[in-house]
Amino acid sequence: MKTNIFFFLLSILIAKTNVISQETPAFKVEVHGSGPAMYLLPGAACSGEVWQATVKKYRSTHRLHVFTLAGYAGITPLASDSILPVLKDSLVTYIKRTKTENSILMGHSVGGFLAMWMAAENKQLVDKLIIVDALPFLAGASAPQMTEAVAKNAYSMMKTYFTSLDSTSFAITQNMTIKSMLKNEDFLEALIGQSMRSDRRTLGTTMYELMSTDLRDDVSEIEVPGLVLTGWMDEINSTENEKLNEKLNIYKDQYHQWKSATLVVVENASHFIMLDNANAFFAEIDAFIANLD
Numbered sequence: 001m002k003t004n005i006f007f008f009l010l011s012i013l014i015a016k017t018n019v020i021s022q023e024t025p026a027f028k029v030e031v032h033g034s035g036p037a038m039y040l041l042p043g044a045a046c047s048g049e050v051w052q053a054t055v056k057k058y059r060s061t062h063r064l065h066v067f068t069l070a071g072y073a074g075i076t077p078l079a080s081d082s083i084l085p086v087l088k089d090s091l092v093t094y095i096k097r098t099k100t101e102n103s104i105l106m107g108h109s110v111g112g113f114l115a116m117w118m119a120a121e122n123k124q125l126v127d128k129l130i131i132v133d134a135l136p137f138l139a140g141a142s143a144p145q146m147t148e149a150v151a152k153n154a155y156s157m158m159k160t161y162f163t164s165l166d167s168t169s170f171a172i173t174q175n176m177t178i179k180s181m182l183k184n185e186d187f188l189e190a191l192i193g194q195s196m197r198s199d200r201r202t203l204g205t206t207m208y209e210l211m212s213t214d215l216r217d218d219v220s221e222i223e224v225p226g227l228v229l230t231g232w233m234d235e236i237n238s239t240e241n242e243k244l245n246e247k248l249n250i251y252k253d254q255y256h257q258w259k260s261a262t263l264v265v266v267e268n269a270s271h272f273i274m275l276d277n278a279n280a281f282f283a284e285i286d287a288f289i290a291n292l293d
Helices: 002-019 048-058 084-098 110-123 149-152 158-164 167-181 185-196 200-211 239-257 280-290
Strands: 019-023 025-033 038-042 065-069 104-108 128-132 226-234 263-266
Touching: 025 048, 025 084, 038 048, 038 084, 038 110, 048 065, 048 185, 048 280, 065 084, 065 110, 084 200, 104 110, 110 128, 110 200, 128 280, 158 200, 167 185, 167 200, 226 239, 226 280, 239 263, 263 280
Parallel strands: 038 065, 038 104, 104 128, 128 226, 226 263
Antiparallel strands: 019 025, 025 065
């Protein structure tokens, strides 16, 4: 009798929280809410916790699949030499198995890069794509003529950069990097903690693969509607306006072959747009979803 009561109470708790957690070699995923699928991919060295506000916002209308990728934020790393291609293929398998009508794939930074890569190779993977501050070829941002071959040579040192640092140097590096990407300091401690728990070989390898993989032509294969968000801060004078135009030109150049994508600048936000200016972030997503329903 006690056993039956226990399982009855457990079933009530599960139904109430509506959270399912599972882990594969390539990622950990938590599932919240009900409705059309929304897949949330975080960036380098981050856990799915960066999407907490997004989960709270959309869990009543969507079934959210919140990922933390292998090697990031304390998740067991992959042993393979190559990492991003393995993550990509594993994510595609999961999404194909769990997708619904009106499904949305949203990725930030490295997660955005993976989202583009998956959608370019699998045209029917999802119905909508949201890219949060990511480029098809990061190495080409400052050097548009850059090629994959040149980038592979130029950035090869990144594979061992993080593992070569002592603990103090690694902590200083991550602290400075995250501070430069975040306006809202309320999240600074959490992001630094996630970064410090990340596997250094994974960080180096994934950053190398990000820098040396060119998707500028590949995005022409993406047929679903896309929303590309990038952040901007301190637009206060002509000099800043000129810099904003320079940034926009980079994004327009890199995304021009993705014909169904819309580029939007979210002001008062740095790299972590969803944390820096959540209201504007959600307003853009709401408008994007509404226009496509």
